Structure formats: structure tokens, C-alpha cells
Amino acid sequence: MSAPLRVLVVDDERLFAELMRVALGSAQDMQVVDVVHDVAGAVAATARLRPDVVLSDYHLPDGTGADVARSVRRAAPEASVLVLTGDPSSTVLADVARSGAVGHLTKSRGLDEVVAAVRVAATGEILFSPSELQRLLVAEPKDVVLDEPLTARELEVLRLLANGSSTSAASTLLGISTATLRAHVQAILRKLGAHSRLEAVAEAARLGLITLDMRARDRSPARGSALAEG
Structure with a gap:
């Protein structure tokens, strides 16, 4: 049996972050290694824990999910970053796309879809909807x-x-x-x-x-x- 995917959750909304911890931790092939609430915490946790996937909110107290992606690619280039947002603007989408993240997901997605997206993110495949790419x-x-x-x-x-x-x-x-x-x-x-x-x-x-x-x-x-x- 292969080792579970190691996932780091980054979100300043504590309730949502805990929801992600429970949803991802319930998947047999995943392990949530930590939950942090800002860019600085994400950088420190990535360097310490070497996650396979970082699931990050876009709007954070000290920066953005795109900042997380840029920092993670320097600290742990083997990790994939998937960014969550509410209703993204074109500016946000462009920022995410050019940050080194593998993709973007709206927070309106169901929990099972988020779990599936984390699996895809771990492979490095693109996670952007056709309308977003357009x-x-x-x-x-x-x-x-x-x-x-x-x-x-x-x-x-x-x-x-x-x-x-x-x-x-x-x-x-x-x-x-x-x-x-x-x-x-x-x-x-x-x-x-x-x-x-x-x-x-x-x-x-x-x-x-x-x-x-x-x-x-x-x-x-x-x-x-x-x-x-x-």
C-alpha cells in the first residue's frame, strides 16, 4: 500500500479549515499534516513537514494563496499548491495561474470534489475550469x-x-x-x-x-x- 498523500491546509477561517481537516483526513489515502492560518505559517509548515499538496485559501491575513504558491515552490518545489477562493476575479485567476500553483477551486465545491481535486493536484495536472482558462x-x-x-x-x-x-x-x-x-x-x-x-x-x-x-x-x-x- 502506498503512503498517504500528505496535505497541508492553509485558511484563516478556522471553521472552514477544520472542515477541510476532517474531510481530507477521512479519505483513506490522505493525511492532513497540519492546519495553519497565514502565509508565514504555510511557509514554516512546508519547510518542516514537506507536504505533497498545500490546499490554501486565496485571501490570507498576510498575503494570498498565490504568495503561498511562490513561497512553497522555493521551499519545497516537489509540493503542489491548490488555491481555494470564493468568487474569483480575472485578476485573482491570473495571479494564481502565474504563481506556480497547479490550479484553483471555488469554495462552493462539495467536499468530495475538494478531496478529488487534491488527488489530481498531487499529480501536477492542471485544475482550472474551461471558463477560467478562457x-x-x-x-x-x-x-x-x-x-x-x-x-x-x-x-x-x-x-x-x-x-x-x-x-x-x-x-x-x-x-x-x-x-x-x-x-x-x-x-x-x-x-x-x-x-x-x-x-x-x-x-x-x-x-x-x-x-x-x-x-x-x-x-x-x-x-x-x-x-x-x-
Whole structure:
């Protein structure tokens, strides 16, 4: 039996944080290693406990969930950060996407959906709904030339990720192994200066390298988020 996922909960609403502790702790494959209530606590707990996933509220007393993601990627780059919000603005979504977090989830989701999202987050897959990604990708692109351009295959991989394909689905569609696809993803992250697949998609959209085909995303056999809306 594999070791349970180690989850750190970050939320300044004590009742909600305790609810997350109970819900996640009830899953047989998860262990809540701590509950903290601000960015500073999240950074300290991450360095001490090395969680697999950090589930963080966006609005915190001393910063944001995006700040948590930026700090965690420095302290424990192997950890995935999933950010929770109420009703996010485009500014919040862009901040989360470019922070290194793997995704975003609204607090209106059911507890079973949050548990499922934590499992997905642990794999590094993108957790953004189609409508949220669309709001990111309609931003005006910048005329920037990369120091090391993406190859044609890397652009194919990036477009599939943007349209919601999981690692296994994208590798099947391209006729390559999952190991080869992950190697392409690592090259994409390096060239774009990104720390997560979501951040890579957001940066590629900002540079005008990709657009989101909503129809393709709806047809995708395995969306980056099993919880995607619409």
C-alpha cells in the first residue's frame, strides 16, 4: 500500500479549515499534516513537514494563496499548491495561474470534489475550469521572443494541456510514452520560466503562443480537472 498523500491546509477561517481537516483526513489515502492560518505559517509548515499538496485559501491575513504558491515552490518545489477562493476575479485567476500553483477551486465545491481535486493536484495536472482558462487566454498577447523557442512538438503538448488533456490522454493522442511527454513538459516549463503546467499555459497565452479551443476541451477524453465546469 502506498503512503498517504500528505496535505497541508492553509485558511484563516478556522471553521472552514477544520472542515477541510476532517474531510481530507477521512479519505483513506490522505493525511492532513497540519492546519495553519497565514502565509508565514504555510511557509514554516512546508519547510518542516514537506507536504505533497498545500490546499490554501486565496485571501490570507498576510498575503494570498498565490504568495503561498511562490513561497512553497522555493521551499519545497516537489509540493503542489491548490488555491481555494470564493468568487474569483480575472485578476485573482491570473495571479494564481502565474504563481506556480497547479490550479484553483471555488469554495462552493462539495467536499468530495475538494478531496478529488487534491488527488489530481498531487499529480501536477492542471485544475482550472474551461471558463477560467478562457478568461486567462483572452488577455492581449505580448510581442515577446523567447530566448529558446518551443519546438513544434512542445507546442502540440502545450495546446493539449491548455485544452484539458491529462498526461496519459496527451501521450496517447501524440503516440508517445508518458515519460516522453513529461520530458516535453519539463522542457516547456524551463523555456517559459514556469513552475507548473498551469503557469506555463498562462505564460504561453500571454505570449500569444496558444489559444483555447473550447470545443476541443469539451471533447478531451481526460480533462486536467475532473471537476471542470461547463
